[in-house]
Amino acid sequence: MTHLLSVFDVLLAAGLLGLAWLVMASRDLFRAVVLFIGFGLLLSLAWVRLGAADIALAEAAIGAGLTGVLLLNTTACLRRRETVPEAHLSTFARFLTGSLCVAGGCAIALIVADLAGQEGGLAGQVQARLAASGVSSPVTAVLLNFRGYDTLLEIGVLALAVIGLASLLAGDLKPLPAEPVDDPVLSALARRLFPVAILVAGHLLWSGTHAPGGAFQAGAVLGSGGVLLHLAGFTAFSRLRIRGLRALFVLGFCVFLAVAGGVVIAGNRLLEYPPGLARELIVLIESALMVSVGFMLAGLIIISSPPRPRDHFPLPRRGEMS
Amino acid sequence: MSWSEWISTLLLLSGGFFFVAGTVGLLRFPDVYTRLHALTKADNLGLGLTTAGLILQAETPPAALKLALIWVLVIVTGAAASYLIAGSARTAGLRPWRRP
Numbered sequence: 001m002t003h004l005l006s007v008f009d010v011l012l013a014a015g016l017l018g019l020a021w022l023v024m025a026s027r028d029l030f031r032a033v034v035l036f037i038g039f040g041l042l043l044s045l046a047w048v049r050l051g052a053a054d055i056a057l058a059e060a061a062i063g064a065g066l067t068g069v070l071l072l073n074t075t076a077c078l079r080r081r082e083t084v085p086e087a088h089l090s091t092f093a094r095f096l097t098g099s100l101c102v103a104g105g106c107a108i109a110l111i112v113a114d115l116a117g118q119e120g121g122l123a124g125q126v127q128a129r130l131a132a133s134g135v136s137s138p139v140t141a142v143l144l145n146f147r148g149y150d151t152l153l154e155i156g157v158l159a160l161a162v163i164g165l166a167s168l169l170a171g172d173l174k175p176l177p178a179e180p181v182d183d184p185v186l187s188a189l190a191r192r193l194f195p196v197a198i199l200v201a202g203h204l205l206w207s208g209t210h211a212p213g214g215a216f217q218a219g220a221v222l223g224s225g226g227v228l229l230h231l232a233g234f235t236a237f238s239r240l241r242i243r244g245l246r247a248l249f250v251l252g253f254c255v256f257l258a259v260a261g262g263v264v265i266a267g268n269r270l271l272e273y274p275p276g277l278a279r280e281l282i283v284l285i286e287s288a289l290m291v292s293v294g295f296m297l298a299g300l301i302i303i304s305s306p307p308r309p310r311d312h313f314p315l316p317r318r319g320e321m322s
Numbered sequence: 323m324s325w326s327e328w329i330s331t332l333l334l335l336s337g338g339f340f341f342v343a344g345t346v347g348l349l350r351f352p353d354v355y356t357r358l359h360a361l362t363k364a365d366n367l368g369l370g371l372t373t374a375g376l377i378l379q380a381e382t383p384p385a386a387l388k389l390a391l392i393w394v395l396v397i398v399t400g401a402a403a404s405y406l407i408a409g410s411a412r413t414a415g416l417r418p419w420r421r422p
Contacts, residue, residue, distance in 0.1 A: 183406075183409075185402050185405050185406070186402065186406065189398065189399070189402040192398075193395075193398075193399070196395070
């Protein structure tokens with residue numbers, strides 16, 4: 001069985017390298033983006049094989065799904081079917097770049113081979129204190145309890161980045177552009193899939209306390225549901241003014257900061273949860289993070305989507321499709 | 323191996339066969355509409371048989387229900403996506419391939 005899995009791993013690695021090369025070497029931008037989405041899916045398989053199911057979920061949802069939509073929007077905003085221009089590099093420059101890449105790859109391979117013989121890092125210490133952290137998933141315990149300070153600052157950086165992007169793209173307090181699309185199949189699909197997305201997001205949020213899941217993955221699913229609604233022409237999200245959107249972007253960071261400050265006021269150190277309340281506080285923070293991340297991801301894509309002049313599909317004329 | 327494991331392996335292998343058939347169709351068929359037709363085989367039959375095989379190996383009933391839900395969701399989104407792709411191709415003016 002392990003031989004079969006090794007064969008699978010080798011094929012997966014070869015597929016990743018081949019797809020990466022094809023993405024880089026494509027002349028057509030649209031083709032490169034579609035291959036990049038496939039690369040993201042293979043990468044999430046690689047994360048599963050490495051035992052990191054949380055990262056695999058995030059890679060599939062954000063890396064392959066939402067980033068793919070973002071890149072497709074960008075390709076549509078550029079001239080349609082724009083090709084990549086030829087690079088004008090001398091032979092010496094190509095040789096230098098090639099040998100630097102090969103040297104860098106060999107260095108990374110040597111470092112990884114060196115790491116393979118060492119012990120498992122801090123996993124033992126995390127397992128020893130897992131019972132006191134309030135959750136039973138070691139990933140969530142590290143992210144939101146033992147190293148909660150890192151996650152707090154990460155959310156702050158993410159909120160700043162999205163607010164900056166929204167300010168650049170959407171202008172000053174204007175409502176976002178809304179292009180209703182009249183397609184019956186797409187709107188029926190969106191109407192039925194959005195409640196499912198909410199349910200799945202809630203399930204991922206709750207299962208993050210004891211299994212792979214968590215706030216980021218749940219937020220990504222929520223964001224995808226919002227993007228689907230926008231694609232189907234539901235203008236409710238597009239009509240939110242920038243002020244309201246900014247409040248939703250920073251909601252997660254503010255709740256996290258309030259909890260951190262609250263425990264300081266109650267006499268503990270920064271982000272040192274009271275032992276009985278750890279689980280409730282973590283779930284509260286994760287819920288706020290899920291809402292924020294969902295709105296941030298959906299907002300990014302809705303803001304950057306190109307205007308669509310298209311109606312529903314015209315029906316074929318008589319005799320054409322026979 | 324017990325009989326349920328035999329049936330599960332059989333279902334997984336047939337699901338794999340339909341995936342291969344769909345991929346061969348995707349690579350070899352002449353235009354967008356026929357390629358979509360090939361992909362639906364992979365989506366519905368291939369994934370359905372694979373999911374059925376995995377349901378037989380599922381540990382708890384909720385896990386089996388989640389697998390079935392995944393299959394239903396993939397079918398629904400696959401159907402809508404095929405409609406949208408075919409409609410876009412039609413609007414862009416791609417005519418169906420005719421035998422020369």
